Amino acid sequence: MAKKPISKADLAQLFRERMNEHPECPPAVSVEIRKVRTSEGPGWSAVTSQADSLAHFTCARFVGALTLELRQKYELFED
Numbered sequence: 001m002a003k004k005p006i007s008k009a010d011l012a013q014l015f016r017e018r019m020n021e022h023p024e025c026p027p028a029v030s031v032e033i034r035k036v037r038t039s040e041g042p043g044w045s046a047v048t049s050q051a052d053s054l055a056h057f058t059c060a061r062f063v064g065a066l067t068l069e070l071r072q073k074y075e076l077f078e079d
Contacts, residue, residue, distance in 0.1 A: 005077040008033045011070070015046055018066055024058035031063055035076065044076045
């Protein structure tokens with residue numbers, strides 16, 4: 001199945017919407033979309049700040065799981 005192209009801004013907004021639904025992710029936790037190299041080639045990853053990851057460990061784990069889920073559906077295109 002082909003992945004849908006998405007911008008960093010739209011992907012960050014999608015993460016924020018899903019994080020708002022999660023009880024362990026307060027609104028102050030930020031997420032950043034970064035380009036990364038994966039075993040499949042160029043890709044992306046969503047990360048929280050180190051301080052947020054330590055203070056809100058469960059939320060950071062949720063962001064990691066959500067990254068794996070959404071990588072199957074979306075690929076970044078150049079903004």
